[in-house]
Amino acid sequence: MEWTREKRYLPYNQWDAETLLQLQAQANNSKYQVKYHIRPTSGLINDPNGFSYYNGKWHVFYQSYPFGATHGLKSWVHMQSSDLVHWENLGLALGADTKYDSHGAYSGSALVIDEKLFLMYTGNVRDKNWARFSYQNGAILDKDGQVTKLPEPLLTAPNHVTEHFRDPQLIKHRDQYYVFLGAQDKTTLSGQVALFRSSDLHNWDDLGYLDFSDEVMGYMIECPNLVFVDNKPVLIFCPQGLDHEVSAYENIYPNMYIVGEQLKFDAAKMETNQKSPLNLDAGFDVYATQAFNAPDGKTYAISWVGLPDIAYPTDTENWANCFSQVKQLSLAEDGTLIQRPVPEMANLRHNGVNIRTSSAINNVQVVQDTAGQQFELKVTIAANQVGTLHLAANSNLSESLKLVFSTDCDARLTVDRTTAGIQYATEYGTTRAVDLVANESLDLDIFIDGSLFEIFINGGRQVVTGRFFAPTSNTKVAFTSTKALGYSGTYWQIEHI
Amino acid sequence: MEWTREKRYLPYNQWDAETLLQLQAQANNSKYQVKYHIRPTSGLINDPNGFSYYNGKWHVFYQSYPFGATHGLKSWVHMQSSDLVHWENLGLALGADTKYDSHGAYSGSALVIDEKLFLMYTGNVRDKNWARFSYQNGAILDKDGQVTKLPEPLLTAPNHVTEHFRDPQLIKHRDQYYVFLGAQDKTTLSGQVALFRSSDLHNWDDLGYLDFSDEVMGYMIECPNLVFVDNKPVLIFCPQGLDHEVSAYENIYPNMYIVGEQLKFDAAKMETNQKSPLNLDAGFDVYATQAFNAPDGKTYAISWVGLPDIAYPTDTENWANCFSQVKQLSLAEDGTLIQRPVPEMANLRHNGVNIRTSSAINNVQVVQDTAGQQFELKVTIAANQVGTLHLAANSNLSESLKLVFSTDCDARLTVDRTTAGIQYATEYGTTRAVDLVANESLDLDIFIDGSLFEIFINGGRQVVTGRFFAPTSNTKVAFTSTKALGYSGTYWQIEHI
Incomplete structure (x- = not known):
């Protein structure tokens, strides 16, 4: 039309x-x-x-x-x-x-x-x-x-x-x-x-x-x-x-x-x-x-x-x-x-699962295999870590919304939607980066709702919001890192409103 | 039109x-x-x-x-x-x-x-x-x-x-x-x-x-x-x-x-x-x-x-x-x-309040003054009681959806919408009655949703469903009885879906 x-x-x-x-x-x-x-x-x-x-x-x-x-x-x-x-x-x-x-x-x-x-x-x-x-x-x-x-x-x-x-x-x-x-x-x-x-x-x-x-x-x-x-x-x-x-x-x-x-x-x-x-x-x-x-x-x-x-x-x-x-x-x-x-957002949470550092297999730590389309992931990554958190990933992680983090001396979080599904507005870049305080742990409160992500960083000091259009079969959440990785947190399913 | x-x-x-x-x-x-x-x-x-x-x-x-x-x-x-x-x-x-x-x-x-x-x-x-x-x-x-x-x-x-x-x-x-x-x-x-x-x-x-x-x-x-x-x-x-x-x-x-x-x-x-x-x-x-x-x-x-x-x-x-x-x-x-x-209905409950027999004032026991438009009331009425439970009532109870009960030898529950607001279909009667087992206690699980009521009697052995169109300012829930009355139960606000 x-x-x-x-x-x-x-x-x-x-x-x-x-x-x-x-x-x-x-x-x-x-x-x-x-x-x-x-x-x-x-x-x-x-x-x-x-x-x-x-x-x-x-x-x-x-x-x-x-x-x-x-x-x-x-x-x-x-x-x-x-x-x-x-x-x-x-x-x-x-x-x-x-x-x-x-x-x-x-x-x-x-x-x-x-x-x-x-x-x-x-x-x-x-x-x-x-x-x-x-x-x-x-x-x-x-x-x-x-x-x-x-x-x-x-x-x-x-x-x-x-x-x-x-x-x-x-x-x-x-x-x-x-x-x-x-x-x-x-x-x-x-x-x-x-x-x-x-x-x-x-x-x-x-x-x-x-x-x-x-x-x-x-x-x-x-x-x-x-x-x-x-x-x-x-x-x-x-x-x-x-x-x-x-x-x-x-x-x-x-x-x-x-x-x-x-x-x-x-x-x-x-x-x-x-x-x-x-x-x-x-x-x-x-x-x-x-x-x-x-x-x-x-x-x-x-x-x-x-x-x-x-x-x-x-x-x-x-x-x-x-x-x-x-x-x-x-x-x-x-x-x-x-x-x-707002505090009432927590009322949408269901079936909370504690997650924490586990033994990596080929440098991959799977957080959830089938995270679904609506979830919240609240995670603290220890200081002096380098890795990637993959959201809405396919099984071999070749497709995902990537959160590339370093909490060492060159501390930064980069959100990369290059491999997150259908691409759009690529002339304005496919990554966004936030500088972090060096050598400090990183708190992420991540909300996924179908094609929307909202990432609250360190208690909301920064927010990274965006859309992404991944296949609905991409439901894996996993960390990758070439080194040992320290993190802990909670994953919840979020109910529809 | x-x-x-x-x-x-x-x-x-x-x-x-x-x-x-x-x-x-x-x-x-x-x-x-x-x-x-x-x-x-x-x-x-x-x-x-x-x-x-x-x-x-x-x-x-x-x-x-x-x-x-x-x-x-x-x-x-x-x-x-x-x-x-x-x-x-x-x-x-x-x-x-x-x-x-x-x-x-x-x-x-x-x-x-x-x-x-x-x-x-x-x-x-x-x-x-x-x-x-x-x-x-x-x-x-x-x-x-x-x-x-x-x-x-x-x-x-x-x-x-x-x-x-x-x-x-x-x-x-x-x-x-x-x-x-x-x-x-x-x-x-x-x-x-x-x-x-x-x-x-x-x-x-x-x-x-x-x-x-x-x-x-x-x-x-x-x-x-x-x-x-x-x-x-x-x-x-x-x-x-x-x-x-x-x-x-x-x-x-x-x-x-x-x-x-x-x-x-x-x-x-x-x-x-x-x-x-x-x-x-x-x-x-x-x-x-x-x-x-x-x-x-x-x-x-x-x-x-x-x-x-x-x-x-x-x-x-x-x-x-x-x-x-x-x-x-x-x-x-x-x-x-x-x-x-279904069991999942209980997930809609909020702010449960225990209710029980209290001292009557002029034969009235108020359960809730402002029950709102969406609530559930689960109540057990003891055997050998006679009284009325008023739902969606005005302050002096002259208007309400009435549940007239007797749990004595002539045991019966009558739901009366005669004074429950705008009248309609009155040629088919304004009350419905259910016979109960004599001298036994009565369990009611009552759901109110705006203009809808659903009353599950004795674990669903009977259900009384209907519409009523009361002023939204009629939010009182109260028992009336000329005799001492024994009941206990829980009132919940019910969330919207």
Whole structure:
């Protein structure tokens, strides 16, 4: 099928229901489908939106194009949870059905206001000449799950931005509402975070661009999030076209963060000691992470596992992408972000098996012969070791997702998906490496869910997330090393949600 | 919306996808929705089909009309499980899209043949004059979840049946295939179970009607199932229009069973000592139960919780009905059926709280003030007690689902939904009663899931299943009794699946 523009923007009511049912069945039956992460009912999923806590439940929405693996007419689909781990799909919440969102209900955020969940989102509109207009709209979700769109946009784009002005994050600070927006400056065509203030959600003061770096942040910033982590402001954002000299990254577009010392809201100034942004995830496929400060005092984040402008192997199955698990944020002593699984993730574990150093046969130590498609492996590798942990491997280990580690003086973990199955996006490299502290043991908490891997390193000091598309018959987990190897840990099967 | 015949039989590809997405959201957001039982993604669910074990998983399909709470153009939707408790919806499996099922892929069964899952189902076809034709069709589900329909019907209706000839149950016995079909005899217009034999699934011997009773089984039998329970043949079936003198029942149509001593397949004869069929469920809403002999040696059953020709309160929300939990079948000493929860149901339990006799205040003993919408209550009531257990009650107990019990010389349990919320089908009574053994204690295992209750009495010797539509704010569980009351048990929250 050729995804013409006309086809991608066809209103949902011009698609037929049988096609949708068949697309849903196709996605649900895919052998690559993830089973304990948020994933599309059909078609393509992208940014997390409206991550929040309301009416005794956790909420997150996903950007949805339900008719195929392409970025077509977007809507919001509502997911709800009691524990940040088990999610229920409540279905379509915001469609593209008004003159202020006719070409997509694009990304946004949620804030509890007056016992309702206030949604602020970007309405994407194209005119006859396909010129883009971005409206910042409001909608209200009530306790019965009903969504009512506000009749008029909340906020008009200022003159100093181009039509690339989207992804509002609405927060409340000292009785004022603030909204952070991804923007492109009209004069310099640089990426910016625009900041606005209001007391009533309708009349907004333009506070200008958030001053958080001396560097140019590429040509566009998407999905800015300002959250407080251990009382420090942290800006999470996606700079597109960022110069690799400013910060090193390997993905087509990075998802980055800067930790500040203080945020002066009204001056639109984040004071920071951090010279340049850091990669939020050291892996292959994380983008558009959304974070929020929850009423339990914790800061949670969830990521799109998928990148713009990258073709994925499941595109031929007419569906694409998933979300990461929810990650709890904190700060390390060195001021960098720590991202950990939420404690409730442990409730998915079943049939835990202790693993430890065994006698190697031909330098191979088998951890599991048939690990299945959904598992967690938590393992500590002793200091001064060199070897490879093979995940989703075939019997002779010629195919696997490889974790090549050294915990000696040249300490490093390299995740290599070169032999992990169907290859894609190889122009951005097939390995990702994380430097480790020399001569120290290495803690890995590895989650495998079908075609998704998430590797939490040393208690979440680094996270390496990615997709891989191996034959489902590749179920072996094994260590290889030419020297004696010291490790111990636990392997669990993980239940579907 | 008026459900004209034309609208009900509109092909799925003439409905629009936006309508379907909105119907899915409406069903998912209903406050009456069940959360740990199989239920429709949208629209109406009826008979369980193809309950089976294949490729390391349990499978069941549901009869689906996805566009509203009406019996329109039916299809099969595929559910899969690893434990008979957690079910994944794999989507549309059999649509109404050939000339042999143009007006509905109606009910049927599944049997593993040659490492594939063979589906046998009734194709419903109407001609221009709306005359009905019933074809018995085949389809093959492979390990990748792909379904291929066979090009021609498997079995032609014999001359001695009317067009009411459906619901094939295919089983294998001593190297021969047998199929049991619900039928109406053309001469007597009586309900029958037609039996056929084949060695190749294509050439069938008509063995005539199964001889299992001297009584007339109404004007039609639907959903016959022949299973072996503790080595005895048991026929589970739905006789429509059964004379109340033959067997007492209160629902519009009953779901009944007869336990046989021996089944002579080739003679189409089930020898039985049971004079008349018994109700499978003593409640309000069970129909179309499908059972099968599993490779683990056990016999499992699952029921439609819903009745033909009854309007349900959620019809106004455009969805209706659900399935029961899976029930494991065995025989009691007196030869009647025992139906128990499968052991894995206990894995859904959380936060167990022991409950026991406490001091009554104004004759009320509160078990839980806020029991929520999903819970299990397992309780033993001592012998020689009289009282009422109120479920889903408001604060002063004027509204509740009432279990009125006496365990004295006149021992009986009455389930009364008169004050349990929105009333429906009241012409068939608002109470159901089960006689108990005098002067013995009473074990109840009660499952509440939103608008569904399942009450297993004395280890499954009786089951009372029904729907009720109470305000979600009615969350109290309490005993009332004018005398001292002895009971003990456990209350658990039950997780969503």
